């Protein structure tokens with residue numbers, strides 16, 4: 001009995017060491033990403049500008065002949081019929097930026113190093129979370145510290161899976177690593193709780209289902225939100241290129257925005273993530289309701305956590321509706337998506353810390 | 365493989381006589397009803413009241429207003445999470461009202477202490493659901509109409525569509541169209557051929573899913589409302605050995621929905637045999653409960669045989685549609701009280717009121733209205749004090765641990781009038797001392813008080829009687845509730861989920877194939893696809909279809925148009941298509957024969973790509989296709 005307790009304590013200790021190591025490696029990855037962006041800025045990209053400004057007279061024709069090339073999705077594989085694509089009326093046909101490395105060799109090397117370091121950090125991170133789970137012999141999400149570390153782990157995993165699927169997501173590396181560092185920093189400093197058992201109300205297999213779905217949803221929605229945010233910047237940038245008399249961007253901002261995917265791609269990417277996750281989030285709420293029914297005798301009681309899950313859900317439904325509503329497409333829908341993600345964040349940090357409800361398992 | 369620049373393809377077509385507008389109109393038809401979303405209409409009518417009513421209804425059921433109502437709904441739910449709600453915690457509301465005397469009247473006017481049953485919140489969701497119904501009904505009709513109709517005909521200029529491809533082939537136009545029809549049928553497109561083109565459409569289940577989702581929302585709301593109207597929810601506190609039977613009088617408090625009738629309470633009951641709680645004994649979460657278990661015997665029906673089970677925090681007991689949840693627990697010291705004449709005036713467990721959650725210190729009050737002093741004179745006495753499951757002398761009058769490590773009962777006593785005969789009803793947990801006198805020690809100065817261990821007896825001064833502390837039992841409180849809408853809500857939730865998945869993961873898209881004889885005698889094949897702008901795989905899918913079609917309509921070598929007319933169409937379309945549709949593998953021979961000429965032609969020509977495409981498709985299983993599907 002005592003021996004087991006000691007083993008558990010050791011595991012918990014190793015878990016902490018691993019999380020700190022992961023943070024160190026994430027920091028290195030962060031620096032490598034910075035280097036990627038810095039060296040990438042040495043290339044003169046100018047593709048977007050060219051696509052939009054050059055040959056204004058032939059714009060109409062240009063629109064028709066832009067092709068979905070291999071690099072942006074691999075639709076026109078060699079020896080397959082070439083498919084000519086056109087965007088819907090009113091949207092620009094702009095190629096994606098070349099990525100943070102800006103097509104430069106040196107930038108690309110740093111970018112690869114950054115991805116490699118992220119993978120390494122992720123391994124530390126994942127084993128750290130695993131050890132924590134083993135030390136308490138349950139799922140690692142009984143309090144906010146565990147929730148935060150697992151959340152960041154899943155966000156990185158999502159990113160790495162998208163990378164492995166050869167999706168064009170390397171541009172998200174820097175913002176992702178930055179927030180993961182922030183999240184882990186908060187977790188180990190403010191939210192830290194020693195490993196321990198759960199209170200009886202948290203003993204249910206619906207906990208596994210409900211919370212794991214919440215974590216996966218949040219981590220993916222986070223990536224969607226980053227994409228949406230970039231979409232807003234990039235969209236403004238493209239609009240500015242179309243209208244040379246308007247406000248001009250500084251060289252730095254230009255150089256960054258030049259290299260990210262086109263506004264249309266970012267928007268589509270964000271939509272696909274949000275639309276894929278929305279049913280999962282719906283399921284998360286349903287699973288939570290079933291759990292509440294078993295634990296408290298009512299599936300819905302307007303507890304603050306429930307209220308904010310509902311608000312988040314309605315906000316994402318708004319976003320989906322907005323995309324299907326004339327006059328709300330584009331930027332307005334994007335703002336809704338950001339608000340919706342803000343609701344998710346508030347539900348997690350805000351409700352746990354500032355509002356007491358039945359869900360106050362925060363342990364802070 | 366031949367690729368034609370769009371400009372060439374466009375050039376080959378007759379210029380549209382109506383100009384861009386006609387073309388746009390045509391495209392509009394192609395795009396029409398790709399979903400059943402209502403059309404936007406903001407024009408203010410110039411009609412009479414009927415026109416206005418119709419206009420208002422259109423507005424209410426438009427996407428724009430639905431969106432605004434959804435936004436309002438999410439905004440409207442926020443205050444309820446920030447301001448204490450009576451439905452959740454009455455005490456917190458009172459506390460808030462005491463601390464905010466100026467805000468309170470305003471909040472009360474705005475019904476902010478019960479947001480979710482307030483008039484304005486109800487108005488938002490009722491409007492939303494009227495809008496929802498007003499949206500679903502016409503959309504359902506429209507969708508049924510679409511199912512009866514056919515995919516819209518090909519627009520004149522396929523190049524205008526979001527995905528487009530073209531090539532020239534030596535196959536006859538009819539042959540190409542027939543092959544296209546076959547291929548798309550196999551991929552479960554709905555097909556409509558007209559003139560020189562085939563129109564195909566797929567993904568109708570998206571709309572089904574979407575309608576199902578929105579209908580499921582209504583089911584959810586109705587179930588929720590039914591639950592509120594017919595619910596009963598009460599609680600009962602039971603000490604070990606005690607029991608509960610389901611009738612109004614046995615509830616300590618009961619809340620029922622507006623339409624609930626107390627005659628509907630089904631007969632059942634249970635007895636609390638034993639309650640077990642364990643706590644974390646060390647570490648930072650010391651005192652945190654680890655297990656709560658109530659072992660009960662229950663019976664269902666007026667004369668059901670008792671059965672044993674246990675109720676835990678996440679595991680309620682279900683009897684005749686009711687659920688019995690374990691809510692809370694605490695201790696009941698068992699005492700025997702004798703009056704001044706030595707008669708037993710009270711015997712049994714006394715329920716305490718927990719005053720600190722973590723360590724279960726309880727405040728105790730025992731009222732004895734039927735009491736005689738040692739002279740036999742009628743009087744009343746009351747005991748007041750605390751029960752401490754674990755008392756450590758040096759730590760003061762509070763328990764230091766929730767388990768029964770050193771159970772101690774600390775009491776003082778009063779005599780006089782309890783004020784229980786007539787007058788306003790009293791709380792059993794409070795002693796009204798206004799007309800009572802505290803017992804004093806024999807010295808007459810110090811107030812009388814004793815700390816008792818189990819087995820101890822205290823004597824009241826002046827032969828006033830005794831109180832013995834016989835033991836401790838646990839009590840548990842239970843919530844006994846019945847909500848009729850639960851099943852419906854669950855069904856609604858699952859249906860919503862299924863519908864949502866269909867709505868978001870299935871893509872509705874259209875594909876057109878046109879084959880016409882070009883100027884040079886070969887057949888110009890054009891394919892175009894149209895989906896919602898989010899459908900990123902459209903070009904890929906079109907490419908797949910084109911690859912597939914090219915086995916039947918191989919691209920002609922680009923430089924030298926094949927002049928041999930004798931090669932055309934050795935296949936019998938009708939026969940072939942039935943075979944193909946019937947069994948997947950049996951098509952092999954017919955396919956082979958149909959393809960032979962094309963293979964020959966590509967081998968004759970020196971183009972690598974063409975021959976490769978032919979050999980690529982010689983295997984009907986086409987692994988690449990399978991992988992992409």
Ligand code: HEM
Pocket residue numbers: 314317320321324399400401402425426427430434492495496497499500574578581867868
């Ligand atoms: C109770 C509130 C509602 C919720 C939570 C809700 C939610 C949703 C969701 C999640 C979608 C999927 C979006 C997509 O396919 O991209 C959707 C689609 C849709 N909703 Fe609602 N909805 C609600 C009320 C309404 C109302 C009142 C209307 C009537 C105007 C409506 C009309 C539509 C239409 C037409 C679509 C399909 C749009 C399309 O084809 O993309 N909804 N809704």
